[in-house]
Amino acid sequence: LNKTQQQDPSTIKNLHPQHQALLKLVAQTAQDDEAIKIEPAKNVVSETITTLGKTSVLAWDGFIEFVRFVGETTVTLGSLLIHPTKIRFMSVARHVRETGLAAIPIVSLIAFLISIVLAYQGASQLRRFGAEIFTIDMVAISVLREMGVLLTAIMIAGRSGSAFTAEIGMMKVNEEVDAMRLIGVNPFEILVLPRLLALMLTLPLLTFIADLMALAGGAIVSYSLINIGFDQYIERVHQAIGMNDFLVGMIKAPIFAFFIAVVGCMRGMQVSGSAESIGRQTTASVVQSIFLVLLLDALFSVLFTKLGI
16 A cells, blocks of 8 residues: 555555555554653663562562461450350360261371371381381381371361362452351351361371371381381381370370361451462462471471471
């Protein structure tokens, strides 16, 4: 097209009317100086600093919200312990069944398989030095102090923590939480505390079961791989571990449960009213719960090492 044809598309011959209208619209747009805007070149450094600042602000706001939620949960829990008649035992029992009894099979299976992996890998390495017998020590100590409670907490964070977020989030979408506040009912007493108490009861129980299943897996590997009978295995376990090793893992369990329940319920309360928000908050709940469990486990390891426990 020449310049004249660009300004007046009607001069083009044998052009379809729809195409002629399109060319006329393009010509008018090209003549409109305000319609064509050249985007300025992006400053990578400026955009990086802006993104970093926004992320930092969001992270700080999330930390403040987490501290506030933990404080409100602790205050409500203290109030219920002072007045135990306010505790909804039926709701607690339901969540104990859902978060504890229903999780026994998967937790037992994971602990059993992990102990077999640890025993096989440990025995293959210790055989080089003729110290296969110490495979039992390695499995027993690592399971009771770290792996049993850690794997159980991670499983519960992915299983029960996400369920807490989805359940409360759906109630938030349906405006049931707002209805509770409207009639003067504290949502923390109805939604958060029963789940928190149930998880703090069930996670130590699941940890104990995971420890037993892991020791059973170690016994099977010891019998099949290094020819140690079950009587010898039990005797060696008694020699290798003490009550402190067992208590170290059990002490962590209710603390892990507290933070898993808090994060799950907090994320459920933060649902903004759509299915997409439920999915986003559920994902964030699982990720943050696992991160907190690993962080707390690392802090406990340093603390117990400093105390010589």
